[in-house]
Amino acid sequence: MLSAATAHSSGAATNVMLMSALEVTPAWYLVLGSLLFGIGAVGLLVRRNPLVMFMCVELMLNAVTLTFVTFSRMLNDVGGQAIVVFVLVVAAAEVVVGLGIIVAFLRKRPEATADDMAVLEG
Amino acid sequence: MSVELLVFVVAAAACLAGAIGVVASSNPVNAALSLVGTLFGIAVLFVAQEANFLAAVQVIVYAGAVVVLFLFVIMFLGVDQAEDLRIEPLGGGQRIVAGVLGAGVVGLVLASLADTSGEATGVPSGVGALSDGTDLDLLSNAIFTRYVFAFELTSALLVIAVLGAVVMVRRVRGPEIVDPGQDEREEELRERRADAEQSAEEPASARAVRRFHPDDTTEADADEAEEVRA
Numbered sequence A: 001m002l003s004a005a006t007a008h009s010s011g012a013a014t015n016v017m018l019m020s021a022l023e024v025t026p027a028w029y030l031v032l033g034s035l036l037f038g039i040g041a042v043g044l045l046v047r048r049n050p051l052v053m054f055m056c057v058e059l060m061l062n063a064v065t066l067t068f069v070t071f072s073r074m075l076n077d078v079g080g081q082a083i084v085v086f087v088l089v090v091a092a093a094e095v096v097v098g099l100g101i102i103v104a105f106l107r108k109r110p111e112a113t114a115d116d117m118a119v120l121e122g
Numbered sequence B: 001m002s003v004e005l006l007v008f009v010v011a012a013a014a015c016l017a018g019a020i021g022v023v024a025s026s027n028p029v030n031a032a033l034s035l036v037g038t039l040f041g042i043a044v045l046f047v048a049q050e051a052n053f054l055a056a057v058q059v060i061v062y063a064g065a066v067v068v069l070f071l072f073v074i075m076f077l078g079v080d081q082a083e084d085l086r087i088e089p090l091g092g093g094q095r096i097v098a099g100v101l102g103a104g105v106v107g108l109v110l111a112s113l114a115d116t117s118g119e120a121t122g123v124p125s126g127v128g129a130l131s132d133g134t135d136l137d138l139l140s141n142a143i144f145t146r147y148v149f150a151f152e153l154t155s156a157l158l159v160i161a162v163l164g165a166v167v168m169v170r171r172v173r174g175p176e177i178v179d180p181g182q183d184e185r186e187e188e189l190r191e192r193r194a195d196a197e198q199s200a201e202e203p204a205s206a207r208a209v210r211r212f213h214p215d216d217t218t219e220a221d222a223d224e225a226e227e228v229r230a
Helices: A002-021 A026-046 A050-075 A079-106 A114-120 B003-024 B028-048 B052-077 B092-115 B135-146 B148-169 B182-199 B204-209 B214-229
Strands: none
Touching: A026 A050, A026 B003, A026 B028, A026 B092, A050 A079, A050 A114, A050 B003, A050 B028, A050 B052, A079 B052, A079 B135, A079 B148, B003 B028, B028 B052, B052 B135, B135 B148
């Protein structure tokens, strides 16, 4: 009985230690942001469907906004969050223009890839 | 397991799974739905960092408007059939370069984080400390006082973007614009499909010889298009 109780308390102690070791620090958010940015960049370079490339750009933008919010919390400064608002607006405008170009282009040739966008020059 | 840790792990898993889904799914509709997973995960992480207003905007603007716009374009154009991922991603060389670059981005951040003690330093922006009030109060104060000029510029940007989209998508009345290279490109796509099917059974060395060279054909097509126009 006694030994069981001591075993339980020592288990609780290791639990507490584990919890303090696994505290979520801002660095975790920064690592997650860099992972998302990296995945988005790889997708942008590897895929050739213009729509999917656009989604990868959105991924990269979101990774950056996550980083901005994290730094805003680390520095106790609302400036980072204000910039995120502007990033959102610019991303929305970018989506409108980009999808407009894609619609105008793919309507002619649904099979087109990003390589075929070379005919847009001139 | 603390609540914060649980929230972070679940949201981060949703983000990463969604991001990989965007890059790796062959059907654009699946990619768009995976993107929703990532955007929701990021909204949850915003709440976890007490950026409540931005989390709401993230869900409404991104998961609501932007993804619906993507899906609308996919359905409108009828490009929702699955692509052949053996052809569609660029061949070996560029995939390796892309992987190295992506790993480099992540590695740089990890290296710089390992180098510091995890503390950020910098000069305060002067628009307010987060501990002074709610995030919505502080954010609106910052946007409508310090950043009001930038705010006005973004409204102009939105109007210009909408006008640009209307001009580009409008159907032009008049003679049909012909695309001189279209037949050749379709032919070439069929060849690439056939090649990929063959090379699935061939060893890698044989595949390298018949690899598709995109530069040659696109340049030739562009030249041809100019000639016809002239």
